[in-house]
Amino acid sequence: MILFDSVTKRYPGDNKPALDNVSLHIKPNEFVFLVGKSGAGKSTLIKMITKEETPDAGKIIIGGIDLDYVKKRHIPSYRRRLGVVFQDFKLLPRRTVYENVAFALEIAGMSGKEISATVPKVLELVDLLDQAKKFPAQLSGGQKQRVSIARSVARQPKILIADEPTANLDKLTTEEIIGLLKKINDFGTTLLVTTHNENIVNTLQKRVVTLKDGKIVDDQRNNGIYKLDEKPQPKRIIQSPGHALRRPENLKRQEEIKPKESPKHVEALKHIEITRRSEALKRVAPQKRTETVKRSISEAKKAEARAQLNKRRVI
Numbered sequence: 121m122i123l124f125d126s127v128t129k130r131y132p133g134d135n136k137p138a139l140d141n142v143s144l145h146i147k148p149n150e151f152v153f154l155v156g157k158s159g160a161g162k163s164t165l166i167k168m169i170t171k172e173e174t175p176d177a178g179k180i181i182i183g184g185i186d187l188d189y190v191k192k193r194h195i196p197s198y199r200r201r202l203g204v205v206f207q208d209f210k211l212l213p214r215r216t217v218y219e220n221v222a223f224a225l226e227i228a229g230m231s232g233k234e235i236s237a238t239v240p241k242v243l244e245l246v247d248l249l250d251q252a253k254k255f256p257a258q259l260s261g262g263q264k265q266r267v268s269i270a271r272s273v274a275r276q277p278k279i280l281i282a283d284e285p286t287a288n289l290d291k292l293t294t295e296e297i298i299g300l301l302k303k304i305n306d307f308g309t310t311l312l313v314t315t316h317n318e319n320i321v322n323t324l325q326k327r328v329v330t331l332k333d334g335k336i337v338d339d340q341r342n343n344g345i346y347k348l349d350e351k352p353q354p355k356r357i358i359q360s361p362g363h364a365l366r367r368p369e370n371l372k373r374q375e376e377i378k379p380k381e382s383p384k385h386v387e388a389l390k391h392i393e394i395t396r397r398s399e400a401l402k403r404v405a406p407q408k409r410t411e412t413v414k415r416s417i418s419e420a421k422k423a424e425a426r427a428q429l430n431k432r433r434v435i
Contacts, residue, residue, distance in 0.1 A: 121279065121310050122146040122169065127178035129164055129334075138164040139175070140334035146312065148278070151305045153321050154314045156331035157348055162314045165331070166283055169312075170204060171195050183278055200228050203272035203309075207284035209264045211256040217243065217267050218252040224271045238274060246270045246300060262293035266300065273304055280304060282313040286320065294320060321346040 124144040130137040139161050146152050154162050167173040168180055171187060180187045183201060190198050211220050218239055225235045243249045246266040256264055265285060272280060282301060286294040298320045305311045315321065321328060321344065328344025330337050338347065 121148045121150070121183060122312065123179075123181040124165075124168070125179040125181075127168065127175045127180060129168065129173060129175050137176075137334050139168070142178070142334070142336055144329065144336060144339075146310060148310055149305070149308055151302070151311045151324070151326040152313070153324075153326055153328045153344065153346075154312060154331065155316070155321065155328060155346055155348065160331040161334040162331055163283070164334075166281055166312075166314065169279075169281060170202065171198060200275060201277060201279070203275070203277035203280040205265070205268050205272050205280065205282040205285050207287040209256070209268045211264060211267055211271075213256050216253050216255055217248060217259070220256070220267055221271050221274050224274050228275050242270045242274045245273070245303075260293075261289050262296060265289065265293075265297055269297070269300060269304075273309070277309065279310045279312070282311065284314055284316070286315065286317055291319075298324065318346040 122144070123146075124142050127139055127142045128137055129139040142161070142165070144165075154165065156162050164173060168175060168187075169182055171190060174187075185198065185201075187198075212223065215223060221239050221242055222235050225238060230238070240249060240252075243252055246269055248263060248266050248270065251259065251263060256267070259267070269282075269285075280301075285301070286297050289297060294317065301311060301313065302324065325343045325345070327342070328338070328340045328346065330339070330348060332348065
C-alpha cells in the first residue's frame with residue numbers, strides 16, 4: 121500500500137539529509153503511528169507521500185502508483201486518492217460544516233445527487249449531523265477536527281494520513297478523535313498517524329515506527345509503545361549453577377566473613393583428619409594390611425635364625 125525503498129531527501133543548506141536511506145512498507149488496512157522528535161523527518165516523509173516533495177534518491181510507491189511517473193499536472197488527481205487530516209484543520213471559514221464536506225466531493229467530480237446522499241452519512245459517522253449548518257467559528261477544536269476528518273474520508277480513500285491530529289486538543293477530545301480514527305481503520309482504511317502523544321500510542325499499541333535524524337531507528341510491528349530512541353537491550357547471559365558464589369567480589373566477601381582459627385582449633389582439625397584417614401585405610405585396604413604383617417613376621421624369624429647361626433660360629 122505504502123512503499124519507501126531507500127529514499128533519501130536533502131534540503132539545500134542542511135548538513136544532514138531530512139530522510140536518509142529510508143525503507144518502509146505499510147500493508148493495506150494497517151494502523152501505523154509515526155513518532156520522533158521535531159526535525160526527525162516525519163513531515164518530510166508525509167510530504168513525500170502527498171507529492172509535495174520529491175526524493176533525491178530511492179523509490180516511492182503509493183497504492184500501486186509509482187510516484188516517479190506522476191507528472192505535475194496529474195498531482196491533484198493523485199492527491200484526491202488520499203485523505204489528509206491536518207492539525208490546524210484547514211477548514212473554509214465562510215462555508216458551513218455541510219458545505220466544507222460537500223466541497224471536497226465537488227472537487228472529486230461527484231454529482232449533486234451523490235453529494236446529497238454522501239455528506240449526511242459522513243457527518244453521522246463523525247457525530248456532527250446536528251452541527252451541519254454551523255460555521256467553523258461556532259465549533260470547538262474537537263468539532264473542527266471531526267469536520268476535517270469527515271472531509272478527508274468522504275471520498276472513501278484507501279489511505280488516510282493524519283498529521284498531528286490531536287496536537288491542539290484536550291485529553292477527552294483526543295480520545296474521541298483517536299477512537300474515530302480507529303473506527304475508520306476498522307472499515308478497511310490504511311492509517312498513518314504522526315503524533316507526539318505518548319498516551320494514545322501506548323493505549324492503542326498499534327505498529328509504531330520511530331524516526332531519528334532522518335532514519336528509521338525502530339519499527340515495532342505489534343503492540344508498539346512510544347519511544348524516541350532505539351536503545352540496545354543488554355544481552356542475557358545464562359550462568360552455570362553457583363556462578364554468583366564464584367564472582368570475585370563474593371569470594372572476597374566470603375574470606376572476610378570466614379572465622380579466624382585458633383592454634384587449638386588447628387590441632388583438633390589435624391587430629392580429626394588423621395583419624396579419618398586411618399579409618400578409611402582400615403575400610404579400604406584390609407588385605408594390604410595383612411600382607412604387611414605377614415612380611416614383618418617372616419623378616420623377624422629370618423633375623424632370629426641368622427643371629428643363632430652367628431652365635432654357633434663364635435662357639
